[in-house]
Amino acid sequence: MSINEEKKGQAPQEYFLPAVDALETPDELVLIADMPGVAPGGLEVTVDEGVLTLRGRVGASTAETARVLQREFERGDYFRQLRIPRDFLTDKIDATLKAGVVTVRIPRAERSRPRHIPVRVE
Secondary structure, eight states: OOOEEOOOSOOOSSOBOOOEEEEEOSSEEEEEEEOTTEEEEEEEEEEETTEEEEEEEEOOSSOTTOOOSOOOSOOOOEEEEEEOOTTBOGGGOEEEEETTEEEEEEEBOGGGSOOOOOOOOO
């Protein structure tokens, strides 16, 4: 199984490419993406023609009245697109965000799941 990068749709001018782990089980494809600083309202997960798009928006971390003395963490939005193999049901995608980690679960189509074939002895 191969998860391919795909350029589809409009990417922001500047963005961070989040690191993504892809895990395949007999039942599903699990994608885990690091997007620190993204709030639940700033995460968008879409799928179009087999292309999964993860877009995370990071809000300002300081109050408008605060004066920044030093900044070592870069701030910015996240954008990543991945082509999902046809063996998976993109209409049944489930996504969660917890502590800056996005987990996307995509179930495998029943017809493509491994199955045991009994052997008859004659």
